[in-house]
Amino acid sequence: MLEAGRTTAIVGPSGCGKSTLLRILGGLDRPSGGRVLLGGAPVREGMPGVGVVFQRDLLLDWRNILDNVLLPAQLQKRDLTHAVARAHALLGELGVGDFTDRQPWELSGGMRQRVAIARALLCEPSLLLLDEPFSALDALTRDQMGVLLQRVQGDGRTTAVLITHSIPEAVFLSDRVLVMSARPGLILDDIPIELPRPRTLAMREEPAFAGLTRRIRMHFERTGVLTG
Structure with missing residues (x-):
């Protein structure tokens, strides 16, 4: 247990x-x-x-950083106003708050993994x-x-x-x-x-x-x- x-x-x-x-x-x-x-x-x-973070960040290259983090909320049809505010807060706390409009391929491996963690935590699992x-x-x-x-x-x-x-x-x-x-x-x-x-x-x-x-x-x- x-x-x-x-x-x-x-x-x-x-x-x-x-x-x-x-x-x-x-x-x-x-x-x-x-x-x-x-x-x-x-x-x-x-x-x-349930939120999951894998060895690979599995970010979607055609979505910017903010949209990658918002993906779980969109799939679960949650209120996006709250989700956007929480995404900005998580990305800021993880030190990547200035990169919300960047594409995943513009970030280092460590920064990408921070985004993956923010995505996993977005819906407060x-x-x-x-x-x-x-x-x-x-x-x-x-x-x-x-x-x-x-x-x-x-x-x-x-x-x-x-x-x-x-x-x-x-x-x-x-x-x-x-x-x-x-x-x-x-x-x-x-x-x-x-x-x-x-x-x-x-x-x-x-x-x-x-x-x-x-x-x-x-x-x-x-x-x-x-x-x-």
Whole structure:
């Protein structure tokens, strides 16, 4: 069960089923057994209460930045006056508010991913699914994106699930980390992350942070995923 308003990170080796699990949570794939419920109702594809950010930003090159962000509201036939105001607010908070009339191909990879996050958050989803959203970014941009995501999601109204290969990223962004084994993808550990919020990049140098990353890394060392 996912605790409302909290972020759960899932880490594990490639091929263990992390992204498949995320697709099931989003209603994009059907589970072979069991059910996924959101607010008591079965999750289905295109459900309004779910926002998704993939590894690729998937922006539409023929729509400008503002129109890309507004797409979910238009598909759901929502009030565009409110949607436009929220889109401007999100883009501003994510540091791309001056680029609303630009085309996606005019922006850097990090800026495009900020737009993708704004689009996912536009309709205030109760569940936000993040499938390695920063994996294609350079280290500095990745760090900055982690801080920004924490800020825009900080109202506590959105439950989030983050898939990542980065152990420090999982600890930094989440309230709970699930550690998965290699195929067949069992849960090895369920770790509460009780670090104070808001979190800063400097916290990654503190003993408590290092202890949590070490606990996760030891699982992969014991199972032979990490060596040396």
